[in-house]
Amino acid sequence: MQDTVLIVGSGPSGLSAAAQVAGAGYKVVMVEKEEVLGGAPILSGYAKLVPSGEWAKDAIGRMVKRVEDDKAVTIHKGTRVTKLDGEPGNFTAKLSNNKQVKAGAVVLATGFTHFDSVNKPEWGFGTFPDVLTSTQMEQMVASGKIACPSDGRVPERVAILLCVGSRDRQIGREWCSKICCTVSANLAIEIKEMSPETDVFIYYMDIRTFGLYEDRFYWKSQEEFKTKFVKARIAEVTASGDGRLLVKGEDTLVKRPIVIPFDMVVHAIGMDPNQDNPEISKVFGVELEKHGFLQKGEQYTNTCGTSRPGVYSCGAAYGPETIDDSIAQGAAAGGRAVMDLTALVRKAG
Amino acid sequence: MAIHEKSLIEPERLLHHDELVVDGVDVSGHWNTMITPRTLTDYDDDFEAKIQAIPGGENVHRCWQCGSCTNSCTMYAQNVQFNPRYWIYAVRLGLKEEIIKDKDIVWQCVSCNKCTNICPKDVRPEGVMKALAHWMEEEGITEKTPSTIFDEEFTEQIYARGRIEDSHVLMGFYKKTGQSMFQNWLQVFGLRLARHLPVSLGLKFGRNVLMKPRTKSWGRTGEVLQQYVREQKEAAHG
Structure with missing residues (x-):
């Protein structure tokens, strides 16, 4: 059993952890609650990924294939872990398919849940068909045609609202979801590429296209694709009466109220803690931090750890994370699990 | 309620009739003072391109509103109404009326180019000021110099x-x-x-x-x- 690592979740971080563990000569049991592997990028139908520009189904597809083709990996789809007993080097997990898995370590690559825009009813999602979330917009881009869902017309103007479900004490989301600024700038580029007559406006509080995303996405969208950035937190989205939407707010740079007509409004939705986290916390005996993400073991010497020894985590389970960093953290968590198992074996002599 | 403190409101936004009867009710005098809303109701999507076509305005779309230009501006130090950052924003969104409001000071740019030297995005604000002055002259908004x-x-x-x-x-x-x-x-x-x-x-x-x-x-x-x-x-x- 000390030669097996149980990996829960098959998104970018879980797939990366699995490849790391298998590559080190250990066995992997992967448990995925959905019927397909790949996590959010596949399940939500993302278009081109930031920053590679590669289609999600190709990029993540390669990661899935690498794991599926590996004989050291056993995969349980449509399955959950219902119980975890034991200690480092000797865990027993019960699965919802009534099977039992013996493993020396567990990696929780359980990810996040997209913010549900219905929780911000004033921004019109669920009320007006032309108000979409960024994941729906990703799907529209992947489908190859930019059109208003209400009547199929090509939008003259699209507004992207940032920080929907992020940085908002009103709804208990006190974190920055980190990726939405860059993803929105990328979406603005994709919209303009596919529909040159459409003007894209991004309504922001701050722009947080950190690191190398600054010029590759923020500057590029502004300088090459004429995206307009408007400093305003929107108060309300309503109907104009002639089939368009009205975006209301205060332009804080002009210091005046705005009521601007748009054809489509896109919510740049944030990353919530996985909605199953309370259950995950109970089943695996791990603590959650104050926002509801998984608590790290120790910030500097056990970065892949949780509050329970032998149980590791990575990626968006810890908090909003990019795909690239989730993959890096998955590899780190897989490596750490293997390292700790090796130490246990050596100690036992 | 009648509006007594009018000094806080731009005069052009105050509506007032000395004599007015509405539905048979006499509301003559200060009773009928109304204020038109300050709300911006649309953008002029073509305006930015128009300014970009005038020499000096080419890079206006690069601006991200850091305010370095206004901060370094010789004229801003004399008159806080002289705000290149703000006009550049108004150009980008096509808020023409906001610029026209300042038609009597936009031309005051002394072309010291401190803004151009400090701008992190190479917007060349001094050029934008020139382009704006030209545009206003061409449109007859300001008299020919x-x-x-x-x-x-x-x-x-x-x-x-x-x-x-x-x-x-x-x-x-x-x-x-x-x-x-x-x-x-x-x-x-x-x-x-x-x-x-x-x-x-x-x-x-x-x-x-x-x-x-x-x-x-x-x-x-x-x-x-x-x-x-x-x-x-x-x-x-x-």
Whole structure:
């Protein structure tokens, strides 16, 4: 059993952890609650990924294939872990398919849940068909045609609202979801590429296209694709009466109220803690931090750890994370699990 | 309720009728004072491109509103209403009315180019100020500047004759700008010229003033030149 690592979740971080563990000569049991592997990028139908520009189904597809083709990996789809007993080097997990898995370590690559825009009813999602979330917009881009869902017309103007479900004490989301600024700038580029007559406006509080995303996405969208950035937190989205939407707010740079007509409004939705986290916390005996993400073991010497020894985590389970960093953290968590198992074996002599 | 403190509101937004009857009710006097809303209800999507077509305005779309230009501005230090950052934002969103409100100060840019040197995105704000001043002049929002009038007089003569006649340029300029020909300096200049100019040159001078000669073999060059300039302008301004 000390030669097996149980990996829960098959998104970018879980797939990366699995490849790391298998590559080190250990066995992997992967448990995925959905019927397909790949996590959010596949399940939500993302278009081109930031920053590679590669289609999600190709990029993540390669990661899935690498794991599926590996004989050291056993995969349980449509399955959950219902119980975890034991200690480092000797865990027993019960699965919802009534099977039992013996493993020396567990990696929780359980990810996040997209913010549900219905929780911000004033921004019109669920009320007006032309108000979409960024994941729906990703799907529209992947489908190859930019059109208003209400009547199929090509939008003259699209507004992207940032920080929907992020940085908002009103709804208990006190974190920055980190990726939405860059993803929105990328979406603005994709919209303009596919529909040159459409003007894209991004309504922001701050722009947080950190690191190398600054010029590759923020500057590029502004300088090459004429995206307009408007400093305003929107108060309300309503109907104009002639089939368009009205975006209301205060332009804080002009210091005046705005009521601007748009054809489509896109919510740049944030990353919530996985909605199953309370259950995950109970089943695996791990603590959650104050926002509801998984608590790290120790910030500097056990970065892949949780509050329970032998149980590791990575990626968006810890908090909003990019795909690239989730993959890096998955590899780190897989490596750490293997390292700790090796130490246990050596100690036992 | 009647509005008593009106000093806080721009005068053009106050509506007031000395005598007004609404549905048979007399609401004459300060009773009927109303304020029009401050809300911006649309963007002019084509305006940014219009300013970008004017020399100096090319990079306006790069601005991310850091405020370095206003911060470094010589004129802003004199007058906080002089705010390049704000006008650049208004250009980007097509808030023309916001710029027109400041038509009497936009031209005050002294072209010290501190903004251009400090701008992290290479917007060249000084160029944008120039482009804005040109746009307002072209649209008739502000009056033509004396230098523009001079240029026009000069160019018209070139088109017609292939050369200029100094005295005609001067006369045309003073006439169009509503100034007297009897300028003190001009009188002194004329008298001295008359006193010291060799007779032969004076005769040639006088003949040119009266005959308005064209440059040799000028032919249709003026027409062609005029056509070319018009085409170039149209190409640049769409």
